[in-house]
Amino acid sequence: MALAAVCAFAADAQAAGPPDAADLEAELVCPVCETTLDQSDAPVALRMKAFIRERIAAGDTEREIKDALVSEFGRGVLATPPKSGFGLIAWLLPLGALVAGVIAVVLLVRRWSGRREPPAPPAPLDPDLERRVDEELARFER
């Protein structure tokens, strides 16, 4: 879980260089058609794409561009929830569920394997019955 969380946060750390317009368009949602910008040719989506290019040319970081668009269109413009505050829950919840699932499977497997005891040896024959079987067999062989 910690490794996955580190990987998720590392994506932000990589955004040190100039942001890529195509990447941003895949991470932002058109508020009218509610698909990502790279999938939309709606007028507002075209305007947002132009805005992204303007801001990249002006030297803004990925975070600054996203913040600017959130201040205009709200958090719904982000295709993925933010990795901070309340949005962090959306990232951690699946990881938590995965860990809980693994723990549950391990516990169940241990429980089931513990129940599987070696088969009990057959109960000894009643001595009287054993004697009668021997007699019958002896008679049959004669």
Add this chain to the structure above:
Amino acid sequence: MAHRGRLVAQGVAVGLVALLFLLLVWSLVTEEGGDLAAAAARGERPEAPDFTLERLDREGELTLSTLRGKAVVLNAWASWCLPCKEEAPLLEQVWRENRSRGLVVVGLNSKDFRKDAQRFARRFDLTFPLVYDGPGDVAADRYGVTGFPETFVLDREGRVLEVFVGGVDADEDRARLRAAVDRALAT
């Protein structure tokens, strides 16, 4: 013991499903938008959902309910919307003609950049109040606006008299808007 635990788990699962179902029903029942146009068409005069939004034409905010006592033409628009450009001069004209009679035209700019909206207002010389609803929470969620423009005529008690879906550009629509404004002012 194990049987009891299983029963509790099943009870929790059924409870969760029931809770989700109730939430779904609640969200459908409390959904305000969409029905306004149909209710107004039936002559029901539903109450216009209130809002407080930042203004684009000056500093500060505007709360719809503070306009009680005046008739209101609430126009949902965006600068990138072509029919909005065509009807903007009409809205300004209606505002100027009826302002002294107690009409307020409110431009509800939605799903737009603030600067684009302000540029639009300058281009069309709009002088009526403009409010900003960038995420569309008011236009889409409360008023059920699914496309731009959409215009709501409210009477002096804040009830929806008539809804115009799409641009008010044809002569017939213009006459209908003016008639709705007269009715709203007469309340």
